[in-house]
Amino acid sequence: MANNESAVSQSEVKLTAKDFSTGQDVRWCPGCGDYSILAQMQRTAPDFGMKKENIVYVSGIGCSSRFPYYMDTYGFHSIHGRAPAIATGVKLANPELMVWVATGDGDLLSIGGNHFIHACRRNIDLKILLFNNRIYGLTKGQYSPTSEKGKKTKSTPFGSVDYPFHPISVAIGSGATFVARSLDREPKHLQAMMSRASKHTGIALIEILQNCNIFNDGAFELYTEKDTKADNVVVLEHGKPLVFGKNNEKGVRLNGFNPEVVSLEDGKFSLDDLWVHDEFDPDPTRAFILSRFIDNNALPLPIGIFMQIQKTSYDADVETQINNIKTSRGEGDLKSLFFDGNTWEVA
């Protein structure tokens, strides 16, 4: 099994964020959350331990999918929804490459849903940055598969009647091995998630809640504004209890399978009663429960790594199988290929 340390070449000269910038005019709307995601990637990329030329960003179509143009690496801005499939081909052709997918909620979860769940199933070593702004930005504001029910948009003037996906639940249900969530407005946290994803072998999803200030402004205000975020966001840290609140005065405990918020102030519960996060839990059940917090207004939004599971990656298995066969049978040559099976001579 290939792991990151061995499969990728180490860069020799320490690169900086600037090395990763193409210097092209960035064409997102002023104020768009995408700028922060780009900045965090440019800051984090030098620490991937990869040479620039060995990193590839593949995207579909959408505002978010313009991402590759701004990273001075190899990049492919493809067609709507197909980034995971194209990235799969890139990775299989050359497993030495570190392949990122930059995508939106429409791109990955609507038209690209099938490629996404199969990438999760196969555990192919792609790192997916999901820019989830809960709207179709580039096509000017239709609802997306992550939009809340009842949302009024250009295509739902009377409110949508669709239930939304929870992207992380979908990923877990499909077999993903690394799932995390972060926010465009939490630069340090987002950098940490990128860095952690870069070290995972296999599929890694980072759902980034991203503000589209033009068509869905303020969608994540509760989680990003100074006065509300402490009470509404819980940061998952391995080995630590789920504590949140302005003064760390609240926690989440599991009552059976039921997560509930408890106060740490009224003496009834203490830190010891809380759910302690185990990001390496091989059982995805707890991560699944975390992925559904968002359904329950009483619970805070978890950000951080929901889970990461060690499993051989698809690309590594493909390579291993070929190498094994080459070793056991010897490398094929054309002569033996042509003469395979029944042959006869005409003299």
Add this chain to the structure above:
Amino acid sequence: MANNESAVSQSEVKLTAKDFSTGQDVRWCPGCGDYSILAQMQRTAPDFGMKKENIVYVSGIGCSSRFPYYMDTYGFHSIHGRAPAIATGVKLANPELMVWVATGDGDLLSIGGNHFIHACRRNIDLKILLFNNRIYGLTKGQYSPTSEKGKKTKSTPFGSVDYPFHPISVAIGSGATFVARSLDREPKHLQAMMSRASKHTGIALIEILQNCNIFNDGAFELYTEKDTKADNVVVLEHGKPLVFGKNNEKGVRLNGFNPEVVSLEDGKFSLDDLWVHDEFDPDPTRAFILSRFIDNNALPLPIGIFMQIQKTSYDADVETQINNIKTSRGEGDLKSLFFDGNTWEVA
């Protein structure tokens, strides 16, 4: 919200299995598990409380997808993978119809994966019969997204390196509200599942483990053969503990989040210690755990209804919204449509 009792017309004369047979030659291989599924549907359909003409079977392409030809109702044998999308159109056009989807593991989970997860997300009132034989039958034996890793097939002569989907986990992760599993070789149980699915409002998935005796014979032997099935299958029944074994001597208990098999004979555990199945649990977590039993050889295969959750269905919401708007604004007429907005007169 429309519910089944009111939205569908009751049939007046009691129909029989024979009424549902088209009498066409059934063209599956002799011995194929599909025959049983068809027979159970023909037996159960008279009890749906629907007139024949109000039932529609939609399928994609595959051996399983020939199903509609044999049911003497309306039917649509469409194109590969698209049955859920076509069925969605049928149901939205006429919510009075009871719409079934007959599909295979390749049809639904490979090419049709996106339509499937979105049907689950929307909770549209379709009943999906997934003929899971873990192989592509019609194209003569390539591995499918539910085939075990390592499986040797025509397209994987050295063994596949893909991890399989757990269809039920995928459904739950995508928001499905009714998920069940049965076996082609368990006619009564399968009938019960069909009947229960018919009463659910919203998406209903029945995964049917089905033997393809030509390309994947014996895949489910463990669960169907007399001498092994009792020890390897647990039947889920609402309100009952998870008991199995030839003499009901084993049970499954939950140790924290960990399901484990315990003996009921050695005095350590009794029925009271076991996991009691609650199919109406509004929290899908337990169903998710059940869906993953299959990963663990020590655990039996659950069959039955994993969960069913009440939620308005997409089609009902669509109808309600239109009706509300018609009520509040009045039915539109062409004159007001044409004259909507800025108009002026040239005299």
Add this chain to the structure above:
Amino acid sequence: MGKEVQILEDVTVRFAGDSGDGMQLTGSQFTNTTALFGNDLSTLPDYPAEIRAPAGTLYGVSGFQLHFGSNDIKTPGDSPDVLIAMNPAALKVNIKDLKSNAIIIVNTNAFDQKNLKLAQYEKNPLEDDSLKGYTVIPVPLSQLTANALEGSAISNKEVGRSKNFFALGMMYWLYNRPIEPTILWMESKFKNKPEILEANKKALSTGYYFGETTELFTTRYHVEPAKLEKGFYRNVSGNEATAIGMVAAAVKAKLQLFLGSYPITPASEILHELSRYKSYGVKTFQAEDEISAICAAIGASFAGDLALTTTSGPGLALKTEAVGLAVMTELPIVIINVQRGGPSTGLPTKTEQADLLQSMFGRNGEAPVVILAASTPVDCFYMAFEASRIALKYMVPVILLTDGYLANGSEPWRIPDPDSLPDISVQFRTEKEGYYPYSRNENLSRPWAIPGTPGLEHRIGGLEKANIYGTVSYDTENHEIMCKLREEKVNKIALDIPDLEVTGDLDADLLVVGWGGTFGSIAEAVQRARKNGYKIAQAHFKYLNPFPKNSAEVLKKYKSVLVPELNLGQLSHLLRSEFLIDVVQLNKVQGLPFKSIEIEERIIEILGGNNGK
């Protein structure tokens, strides 16, 4: 104040500025007022590809062009007579399109160092000779607006935003139009924001009076109302007209309209429009992708709705397999493709006519479909209706091609009396006696027996069907019969559509033939050339498959046939193959409509340059 008034037959005005400058709104207001005033007109917006490009950049310039006149207006105009440039970028991007000697009204306040740099001007063009040959009217718009709104309750930012109304007021004065319609509109639009309402009103009227008082303007223009047919009018864009046409068809067919769609530029507005019409029973299903969208529509058609799917080029590419299913199952469905620049993602916000051959041939097997194309924004209404009529009558998929130019362009629509539209209602089959799913009537169309109908239970699908009985058939001869029947059914529709009409000089040597959205440019070019003494005939295809039954006769009558198209020669290809005639191609693939002058020049070239004599 004694300013000179000049009477003009027609004028082309272009408003241009940052995406945030409200140019689309300003343009629409000018359009509405002009329409009410009684001019004929045609408009075309030009958005940047970016949602909100940074202020001041070249690629962030948004434009709105309006051509209005006292005569019959066919296009939004080749080149503006007047440009309103809100900043240097707007000037830079648009100047190349202007008529020589055009009027340029600039907001001088925006010509600062920063903006000049963003617009890649090395020097301020207002301060050197580069605008010689134009009539430049420098107006400190931002400043004047700020002055006007001094003391108002609104923020500085909002004051800044009001400058477009100042400019609009000025334009109203210049072209002698009333400001009242815009004031009325403001009163409803800003009902809940009284401060903003006041500020905008003030900006508008101050702008108007500024025109009157300033010495910058020495002339005022007047364009007489056009002699339009009596009736009620409304301005519609092609996408709006398409949406309304489909609802009208559903009402006249007594069916519910089902739209399965996935958003894509420039087709999304049809989805947006139709999603507003729930009180008409319209069901709009925003699918997970284009394949699901058309498949749901096919399902809805099976169940008895008037089924529609809308998309643009790449989306049509994704739908092709399912279109084949509709061909095989012989279900009625309307597929509207609003063409844009390709290949691949191409130029998504630009117009093109390069999906004709995809529509014709883009399916596996022999899978003929009916293809129509709308010729003007208003025609979208009629062709959507016609597409529905044909689909329902013949139980076939019909592809209707429009394009980005038609979709976003607008023109006045003389609102028809709903009763004047034909009844296109269909009879679902209910009679059991003699029912077979693939029996055919005189139109070769099979019966539409929908689920819910007792006794007609049947199964359809994508495998070849036995003639008449509709069961699966692997019979070899049956397959050939069915392939030919499907072809014949489409071909026979030629008997049920209007003949190809020839206008202009029927006895000319040259026939100019177009299709779809180029109608206006071609007609204008032909008209102008004819005025200049050239003899030219013109014909325009709105039916591409089948072609009108007199097409061969028409085409073979002329010595030369010129085919202008916004592609590399797709109609030409079909005409060559179908009629074996060696047409002259005029192709443009620049993401832009034809300027009529481009066509006129080619005509003159062909006819010899000396008035054809």
Add this chain to the structure above:
Amino acid sequence: MGKEVQILEDVTVRFAGDSGDGMQLTGSQFTNTTALFGNDLSTLPDYPAEIRAPAGTLYGVSGFQLHFGSNDIKTPGDSPDVLIAMNPAALKVNIKDLKSNAIIIVNTNAFDQKNLKLAQYEKNPLEDDSLKGYTVIPVPLSQLTANALEGSAISNKEVGRSKNFFALGMMYWLYNRPIEPTILWMESKFKNKPEILEANKKALSTGYYFGETTELFTTRYHVEPAKLEKGFYRNVSGNEATAIGMVAAAVKAKLQLFLGSYPITPASEILHELSRYKSYGVKTFQAEDEISAICAAIGASFAGDLALTTTSGPGLALKTEAVGLAVMTELPIVIINVQRGGPSTGLPTKTEQADLLQSMFGRNGEAPVVILAASTPVDCFYMAFEASRIALKYMVPVILLTDGYLANGSEPWRIPDPDSLPDISVQFRTEKEGYYPYSRNENLSRPWAIPGTPGLEHRIGGLEKANIYGTVSYDTENHEIMCKLREEKVNKIALDIPDLEVTGDLDADLLVVGWGGTFGSIAEAVQRARKNGYKIAQAHFKYLNPFPKNSAEVLKKYKSVLVPELNLGQLSHLLRSEFLIDVVQLNKVQGLPFKSIEIEERIIEILGGNNGK
């Protein structure tokens, strides 16, 4: 025993029975032995659409046809000289295809009430006059086999299965071929099942000796070896040849072969074959659908593999959007479409040539691709290689069309010396100096700079690209330049492909023109007609886009051009449009290849029926 021996030039044999009767195996064995014997040959299996239809049914009949001779064999034969019918259904289904006076060998034991009924025979055809005109040889095959195997260790069921070897033995005797090759094969095949091995050997040799002893046969036939070119031979089906050709291309290009595919009949065997070649470094990715399959291939191409995707009609329809992406990104990729009966799911197990226009035009925008078509099973090898060569040299997507007939049919392949295949290796760009992603060399192809190459980091995608620089460009004139460059690049390939070759009577009045898999039938028809004194020229298109550069010249030289195609006229359409010539069409859409007689008759009809004189 003194039986008469008759020398024949060629023979067509068809084995037919239930799917479970092992007809494919029997046929292949007969083929191998015949090949070893030195005949030229051509084979065609005919599977039922069902996997295992119930025994005895009409739709469950499986057939295998072999045409072999001492002359040049071009097709599997129009109509069998001999039919081996294992049951009544096999007789019923196949009898209409036989030559008059053909030999019919029937397994009389299978003609019981039940089977007769399943075959919808009212009476036993062996017992009335219905087979008059044929030479019926009734053999109680089941009984004889059972007798032969009496006392053997195998089950009754297995005894039943051995009867095909009995029949094979009999056929070996009848056509004077050795049984040893089959015995050798059995010894390896049933190595681990000694009882079955013994039984089958016994059945085979008993069958052979039965031929010798029985009085049912009065004549024995002999077909001399053909005068084949010296060398080593191997029998290959079209799909096998395709797979091998792609591996050869990868080796000769010094690249790894990447296949992205989704199973579909009749293309799946290419995937199966290639998945066996892991020791050649071949990566086979069975994708979740056709879209993923081609997209993964495009990704692999971007990363430097020789990228391939394989499919059949409906799958190609799904890939069209992505093909456009390959056009825009100018990445090399080979797309192999094994055509089958359409439209929609159509006749999935049958052959057809109805995806030519889909291949040509089935994409949004102006998106030209190179199109090749293989003409025989063996030619699949060479055209797969050629498709790779062109894709790599010109950085373009290439569609290679084969069909179900070629895919499943087989013929002897004279194995080439690997060294005789051209070196098609490519140079990845590594030089930084002067690198631009969309600069072009003399072939107009852009540099292939793959990830991992330091200093050449760049971005590509589906939006229009700036000429040379490859950045996104919304520039209007650039778009036209690029559309034309993409077209020109494809057109220029005409200079790098062989001229259209004309065979037969170069000075004839009639030219017969085909494309792809109909080559054999046309050649046979032309050859036969010429033998009968008609003057005919023949040309066959293997390059459909661009056409060979001398095509116009060739086509315009002949008074009449006859175009036989297995569709409703797709090549005809292209020829008409491209060359403005009024070709004569001969179309067949029955899911079956042409019989050469059908073409011959049409030729004679055109040439006047009196030997063209």
